[in-house]
Structures are given as structure tokens and as C-alpha cells.
Amino acid sequence: MRDMLHNDQLRGHTAVVVGAGSSGRAAAKLLARLGASVRFLEKNPKSVADDFRAEAVEAGYDLRVGAHGPADFAGADMVVLSPGIRAAGLADCLAACPGAQVLSELELASWFVTEPIVAVTGSNGKTTTVMLVSHLLEAAGRKVFTGGNIGTPLSEYVLAGDPADVVVLEVSSFQLQLVKSFRPKVAVLLNFSPNHLDWHADLEEYLSAKLNIFAAQRPGDTAILPRDMRDALAGRSFTRADVTWFEPSGRFVCPRLAGAHNRQNMEAAFLATQPFGVTEEIAKVAFERFAPAPHRLQIIGEKGGVLFVDDSKATTVAAMEAALRSFDRPVRLLCGGVFKGGDLAALSPLLKERVAAVGLFGAGREVFEAAWAGQVPLFHEPTLKPAVTRLFAEARPGDVVLLSPATASFDLYDGYKARGRDFQDIFAGLPMTPDAAKEKA
Known part of the structure; x- marks a missing residue:
């Protein structure tokens, strides 16, 4: 290289x-x-x-x-x-x-990559799936570079001159909108739901950008897509690659990844790594040992029988929905921030079924209240700490306090990581029981 x-x-x-x-x-x-x-x-x-x-x-x-x-x-x-x-x-x-040629850094750097690329995109779950793909490949003895939209840009990999066996990339719609020759050996579209409609002109532009991940693939390459999109994409010419449709299965278990959406992520990761020698046996052992990235349904601890989960990376309505479906215990939900679009009202039945209370914080109050007022107990605090404290004080043993904001964080934080770290710091400073929190309040 x-x-x-x-x-x-x-x-x-x-x-x-x-x-x-x-x-x-x-x-x-x-x-x-x-x-x-x-x-x-x-x-x-x-x-x-x-x-x-x-x-x-x-x-x-x-x-x-x-x-x-x-x-x-x-x-x-x-x-x-x-x-x-x-x-x-x-x-x-x-x-x-x-x-002038107008392009993305991803496109530029890809001109100089001869190693096979596994590229993953989707509205939700990209980072987790990329980490799973890299984890499986390493378990099979492959040298892996992981980067793109997370961690190290592809150009840095090219400049380093230390070739991997497989290059694993998270790619966003922003990057994909400006690619023409970017050709992954394996390309994965995990899911598709309204997102970044504050940036894309409309939903069609967003979908077209996502589908660009397949555009330069050829026969012999692999395109992996969710089965529930098959009808929506019928008649649409978007790739020449060999297409595999996938859906969640029960063949893999990861103790640290909750929810059906993560079973789907595991299935996609396994299919993406099969061309590189990852067997079902290797995958089963590797999944059992996998630890998720921070701020993605990350269990941070328990106090007084109340579980605290940091899902600050959930910046979309669909990601929050997936998080809510991951728990079979009452959820006390923390959300709020810079709303990027999506149908909050459609989640009302799920909230009634699973959410004991909603603590709003920061921006976006008017959007959430318009959709959910009267559906579940709901309050607003200007910042995260009083919202966490109030939810904990009202919680019962067996509840989950879940930070899954469905928003960008830039009203109060530099990014979702800063928001998640603040949540974890707040958790560390809480008293040991809800009753103690109530007395302190």
C-alpha cells in the first residue's frame, strides 16, 4: 500500500x-x-x-x-x-x-487501499456491529484495521503504511453521499429509519446515500441487507454484488449485549465475516467474550436494586425504541436534547407498556411533551443531574434508569460521549438507595 x-x-x-x-x-x-x-x-x-x-x-x-x-x-x-x-x-x-471533483475523505483514501474492506452502515447499531466484525475477525487470527466514521480516518491508515488483512469501516450517510468508486468486498446495511432529516433534503436522499455503499460492488462481492427491507427495495437496482438478506436469529448469545436489535447486529457481523474464515463455532465463542463499546446500552451499575444503563449513543428515535425493547423490567427513561426528527407519537404504545416515567432534560422539551404528555408520567429538568436524581428517588427495586436520549447532545455537551460520562459520574455520586435519594432531595 x-x-x-x-x-x-x-x-x-x-x-x-x-x-x-x-x-x-x-x-x-x-x-x-x-x-x-x-x-x-x-x-x-x-x-x-x-x-x-x-x-x-x-x-x-x-x-x-x-x-x-x-x-x-x-x-x-x-x-x-x-x-x-x-x-x-x-x-x-x-x-x-x-x-473540480467533489468527494469525501473516505472516497479519497479508498483509492489507495488494496486490502479487502468490510463496510457497515445503517441508521442504528453501526458502531456495535463494526466492533463485533473486528472482534470476530481477530478471533479467527486476522490482522484488522478498524476505523472510518469511528476512531481513525481511513486516510490515516493509508499514510501509516502498515497493511491489515481486513479493513473494517463504519461509514455514515454523510460520507457515502459523495462516493463513486468506494468498493467494499463486504458491505452491510443494518437497518433504515428516519434520521438526519435536519441535514438530508428528504428521506429518499438519505436512503440513496445509504445504498451508495453497494454502488461500486461487483459480482463476487457481498451485499448484506435486512430482510424487512426486501419489499421496499424490490425493483430498485442498487448493486451488482451477491445479496444476502438477514434477520435476527437465536444461534448467538452475547451476555453483554441485550435486545433483539443486538441479535440482528450479531447475525450481520457473522455473515460479514464468513468470507474471511469465521465459522459459526468461532463466532459463538467470540460473542460470549465480547464487551460492547461505551455508551451503547452499557450497564454501569446498580444501586438499591435499580439498574443504570448508559445508552447515550442513542441519538435517534429508532435507537431509543430498540433500547426500550431490550428490557423486560420497568424503565425510567431519560431523554432530551437536540431533536433530529422521527415519529415520537408512534412510540406511545411502547411507552405505556414499558416506561414507568420519563425524565426530560435540556432542549427538545416541547417536542417530547407534544408527543407524550398524558401518555406516561413526565417531567422536565434543565440539566441531566436533577433528572437522574428525581427518577432514582421515585424508582423501585427492579427498575431500570435508562439514558437513551433520542437526540443529539449539543445543547449541553460536546458530544454523546461527554453526555454519557456525565451520566456515569452522576450515578457514582448518587446515594445507595432511592429512599436515601428522596431524603437528600
């Missing part, structure tokens, strides 16, 4: 990179390594840390901070957009470089 990189491949070309997150920074490094002249754009000055400014100077980037304009794109041969930046939102700017 290292031999594929040559300093003169893009010499004489101007590449514009938009967005100073990890993906953009990795793309800029790769482009500079290929000999391109890199113009780096970041709208938010707070996103340009001192270490990155120093990195930009050393690498010779033309770093421009502030609002983008057509002049920033003039003369560009290539424009690399970081995830979350819409090409449609830059239409006037891109008009200044009509011949």
Missing part, C-alpha cells in the same frame, strides 16, 4: 479541504503526501486549535478561517468535504471551480 503513494501524483493540483475535524485533517495530510497544494478551510475559529495551526504551517497548507466564499474555491481541482458539510450548501462556492 505504501508503494501506491508517490509525491508527484497530484503535483500541480490544488485541493481544497473543508472542515477541520479528524477526517479533514487526515485528508489534508494524504493530499500533501501526494504532492497537492492544500487549501484548508474552516468556518469556525474555535475548531482551529493551536496544534493544528502549527501543523498547517509546517505542512504548508493555505489555512483560511472564517466564512467561505467563491474565492476560497477558485482554481481547485479537487474539493474534499468533511462529514456533515453539504455540497448543496456550498453551491455558490463550488461554482467557482466547475471542473
Whole structure:
């Protein structure tokens, strides 16, 4: 792979990179390594840390901070957009470089990857499934690189020059919307539900982006999709790969992964790894030993017979629904934040069946109250800590206090990880029983 990189491949070309997150920074490094002249754009000055400014100077980037304009794109041969930046939102700017190729960091880096790729997308469960895939491959003795939309950008893997046997990637609709030649050996679509409708123009655009994961595959490659989407995709030409339809089965057990949705994730992970020598026997042992990533239905402890579960990664209505279906005990639900869309009212029957109370916190109060008021006991607190304390004080032994917000976290936190860590810190500081919490309140 290292031999594929040559300093003169893009010499004489101007590449514009938009967005100073990890993906953009990795793309800029790769482009500079290929000999391109890199113009780096970041709208938010707070996103340009001192270490990155120093990195930009050393690498010779033309770093421009502030609002983008057509002049920033003039003369560009290539424009690399970081995830979350819409090409449609830059239409006037891109008009200044009509011949430029507009692509994602994922597409750019994939040009230099010769190892087989397993790519996973979906509205929910991507990270867990990617971790399961990597875990199974490692159990079968394969050297694995895990990254993409989680952890390390693919460009960093390319630059490192340390090839794996299999490259396992989580890929988002933001990344997939701008790919054309990205070709996974195995591509997985876990599920599809309304999400990111604050970013995508409509549901069709979102689905089309997800299906792009299969677009460049060829016969002999594997496309894995949920059986419950078969009718919806009938008559739609989206891949030339060999298609496998999957659904949850009872053949695998993971003590640390609750719920039917995780049985579906395990099934998809196994099917994705079969082409690389993972047998059902290897998978069964590996699943039993698997520990999930933090903030994804993570059991953090119990106090006074009340279980506390951190599912801060649940930023969608569908993810929250899956979490609620994972417990056969009364749930005291914590949710709220920046709502991204979805049908909350449709969950009313499930709430009546499984939820003892809802504690709202932060933003989104009006959305949740409009959908659920009168359906279940519900209250609102401005921040997470008083909401947790109140739910715990009202809880009974056998209940679950579940943080599964169905929202983005940016009203109160830098991201879902910060929100989950705060929840865990709050748990650690609680008294040992609900009665004690009631007295303290």
C-alpha cells in the first residue's frame, strides 16, 4: 500500500479541504503526501486549535478561517468535504471551480487501499456491529484495521503504511453521499429509519446515500441487507454484488449485549465475516467474550436494586425504541436534547407498556411533551443531574434508569460521549438507595 503513494501524483493540483475535524485533517495530510497544494478551510475559529495551526504551517497548507466564499474555491481541482458539510450548501462556492471533483475523505483514501474492506452502515447499531466484525475477525487470527466514521480516518491508515488483512469501516450517510468508486468486498446495511432529516433534503436522499455503499460492488462481492427491507427495495437496482438478506436469529448469545436489535447486529457481523474464515463455532465463542463499546446500552451499575444503563449513543428515535425493547423490567427513561426528527407519537404504545416515567432534560422539551404528555408520567429538568436524581428517588427495586436520549447532545455537551460520562459520574455520586435519594432531595 505504501508503494501506491508517490509525491508527484497530484503535483500541480490544488485541493481544497473543508472542515477541520479528524477526517479533514487526515485528508489534508494524504493530499500533501501526494504532492497537492492544500487549501484548508474552516468556518469556525474555535475548531482551529493551536496544534493544528502549527501543523498547517509546517505542512504548508493555505489555512483560511472564517466564512467561505467563491474565492476560497477558485482554481481547485479537487474539493474534499468533511462529514456533515453539504455540497448543496456550498453551491455558490463550488461554482467557482466547475471542473473540480467533489468527494469525501473516505472516497479519497479508498483509492489507495488494496486490502479487502468490510463496510457497515445503517441508521442504528453501526458502531456495535463494526466492533463485533473486528472482534470476530481477530478471533479467527486476522490482522484488522478498524476505523472510518469511528476512531481513525481511513486516510490515516493509508499514510501509516502498515497493511491489515481486513479493513473494517463504519461509514455514515454523510460520507457515502459523495462516493463513486468506494468498493467494499463486504458491505452491510443494518437497518433504515428516519434520521438526519435536519441535514438530508428528504428521506429518499438519505436512503440513496445509504445504498451508495453497494454502488461500486461487483459480482463476487457481498451485499448484506435486512430482510424487512426486501419489499421496499424490490425493483430498485442498487448493486451488482451477491445479496444476502438477514434477520435476527437465536444461534448467538452475547451476555453483554441485550435486545433483539443486538441479535440482528450479531447475525450481520457473522455473515460479514464468513468470507474471511469465521465459522459459526468461532463466532459463538467470540460473542460470549465480547464487551460492547461505551455508551451503547452499557450497564454501569446498580444501586438499591435499580439498574443504570448508559445508552447515550442513542441519538435517534429508532435507537431509543430498540433500547426500550431490550428490557423486560420497568424503565425510567431519560431523554432530551437536540431533536433530529422521527415519529415520537408512534412510540406511545411502547411507552405505556414499558416506561414507568420519563425524565426530560435540556432542549427538545416541547417536542417530547407534544408527543407524550398524558401518555406516561413526565417531567422536565434543565440539566441531566436533577433528572437522574428525581427518577432514582421515585424508582423501585427492579427498575431500570435508562439514558437513551433520542437526540443529539449539543445543547449541553460536546458530544454523546461527554453526555454519557456525565451520566456515569452522576450515578457514582448518587446515594445507595432511592429512599436515601428522596431524603437528600
